Amino acid sequence: MAIHPTDGAGHTGRDVPPATVARLPGYLRALDALTEDGVVTTSSEELAERAGVNPAQLRKDLSFLGSYGRRGVGYEVAHLSEQVGVVLGLATLRRVVIVGIGNLGHALANYSGFADRGFAVVALVDAAPAVVGTTVAGLVVEPLDRLTAIVEGRGVSIGVIATPAAGAQDVCDALVEAGVVGILTFAPRALRVPDHVDVRAVDVASELQILAFHDARRTATGA
Amino acid sequence: MAIHPTDGAGHTGRDVPPATVARLPGYLRALDALTEDGVVTTSSEELAERAGVNPAQLRKDLSFLGSYGRRGVGYEVAHLSEQVGVVLGLATLRRVVIVGIGNLGHALANYSGFADRGFAVVALVDAAPAVVGTTVAGLVVEPLDRLTAIVEGRGVSIGVIATPAAGAQDVCDALVEAGVVGILTFAPRALRVPDHVDVRAVDVASELQILAFHDARRTATGA
DNA sequence: TAGATTGTTAATCGATTAACAATC
DNA sequence: TAGATTGTTAATCGATTAACAATC
The missing domain is CATH 3.40.50.720 (NAD(P)-binding Rossmann-like Domain)
Incomplete structure (x- = not known):
């Protein structure tokens, strides 16, 4: 019997590399900071700058979680923040x-x-x-x-x-x-x-x- | 003019990989614990077990610092501990x-x-x-x-x-x-x-x- | 000499980065 | 349509591990 992970909108969870997992909390912090600054939409360049990583790495990391950006536009801060939180399982106390x-x-x-x-x-x-x-x-x-x-x-x-x-x-x-x-x-x-x-x-x-x-x-x- | 690092007995210091550097403090701790237990000579297997790493990795890491073991015998705890301390620059306050x-x-x-x-x-x-x-x-x-x-x-x-x-x-x-x-x-x-x-x-x-x-x-x- | 264990090589594996086609 | 930016592919780089020749 194959194991079916609880699979939501994104293809969340399955084999996210450890190095990526370790960076997710940093992305979440950067997203929170953007929210506090009133920023609604961000780019991989801006977010990567805030988190202290390479933009290519940020996009690659996020791609393991699903597809939460819009080409030509960027990422919606609130939505991405929520999704990263879901992946990290922060909804559960x-x-x-x-x-x-x-x-x-x-x-x-x-x-x-x-x-x-x-x-x-x-x-x-x-x-x-x-x-x-x-x-x-x-x-x-x-x-x-x-x-x-x-x-x-x-x-x-x-x-x-x-x-x-x-x-x-x-x-x-x-x-x-x-x-x-x-x-x-x-x-x-x-x-x-x-x-x-x-x-x-x-x-x-x-x-x-x-x-x-x-x-x-x-x-x-x-x- | 080429740079000549202060080079002691071992070929200390030059390009030790970051991942190796990050593990050296753990080796030092494991060596201290062996000293406290009165162990004079150890092997890569024993030391690796104590430090929670793979023996092959331990030997590879130590090889970047120099050649501080004896084939067929192992490592002298006191000597190796001192050498790792030197590499980490712990002699200087x-x-x-x-x-x-x-x-x-x-x-x-x-x-x-x-x-x-x-x-x-x-x-x-x-x-x-x-x-x-x-x-x-x-x-x-x-x-x-x-x-x-x-x-x-x-x-x-x-x-x-x-x-x-x-x-x-x-x-x-x-x-x-x-x-x-x-x-x-x-x-x-x-x-x-x-x-x-x-x-x-x-x-x-x-x-x-x-x-x-x-x-x-x-x-x-x-x- | 026989047995043990290092130091090193080579193979594998995973992570990072650059480049670009897809697409908004 | 033109410009922008993602998501992904491919290339590079570094780290880990197994295997073994060197040697005590």
Whole structure:
């Protein structure tokens, strides 16, 4: 039996290349900025400029989603924005749990960027008894041993790991076991997950080291 | 006149592919973890497993840096770690300014991952009068109009932008103008910089949207 | 010498870019 | 019709992976 993806107006969803998917949020931001500026219709040149990419790449990326422009005219900002949102699945509310309520966990819990984009932080979890029971961003921090019950009971599909490296793999395993399908980790270490789970890793120290590399080259070559 | 890079034991530095550079910090972390576990010699298989990459890829990456293994034996952890550190230019202390001391800026200022890797946060800067003058992580927050003087006067080479999207490009321009060569931004928008400046962008909302995409596919295809 | 594992080559794969025919 | 701009094709480029000769 062949699988029939839920196929709307565009030929949405089927094999969009990873590199394209990674750029879609940037296009969405650029479209939002255009909307705020009152721009109704845009071109691949203008939109690409705003998103910081090549116009050819933008058109190619959008072509994977469907045909949402008009030749000789351009793209209608509101319509394209909606379509990109559909592809990213932003119509559905996704419930998020944040594990590790240190400095970073605090900042994340208070970050408005979640709610703005259809993500609801439904629980905060920490291992330290001193932190459990405190209120952060309007939520009471819960103990680590409740993690499984929280994920299963509240329909959490995405877990954010903001713990030290040492505990991260255990937290990850617990999240996966409980049924989370996406993980965003800030812990500085590689995480092992089954194929069906998606991991995105943000590592500030690594980013700085990459910058340091280029700085060092510059110095060494005397630029 | 041909340019001669400062060339040490290995043929370090010249044209290391960007994709390889981006993985080096992960190798360094994996090597540190091995050191902590008391492992003296490792193989491409073991190290790759720890770093979450393919062994062939690891060997290829390392081959761009030089020849730091022994056939039939493997890699000496301490030596390889040192060499990767050299390539990343971690021997040199790099001075960092953080602009935007909100929740995230706070967390970054208190993040120990900077100092651990040879980065010194030498100044915190914010636009809001209410924040200026307060002490965060042992540093007094300074006003935005001092940014240029700070960068020039204290030898800052890397700027971290943790402001809202609206102010980010202006801050970026000021940093570049003052002589910063690397920028790490957390602001959700594309930044325009001259070619000689390196930008790394971390965007939590984008990461979540990418996770949402995969979650949506999974749901749509009935997995 | 036999066994192990690197460093490198060659093959594959995916991503980017330029060019242009289709079409508004 | 003339001008503009998309969507797509084809060419280029870079990254990944497998395989293996070199060598410890």
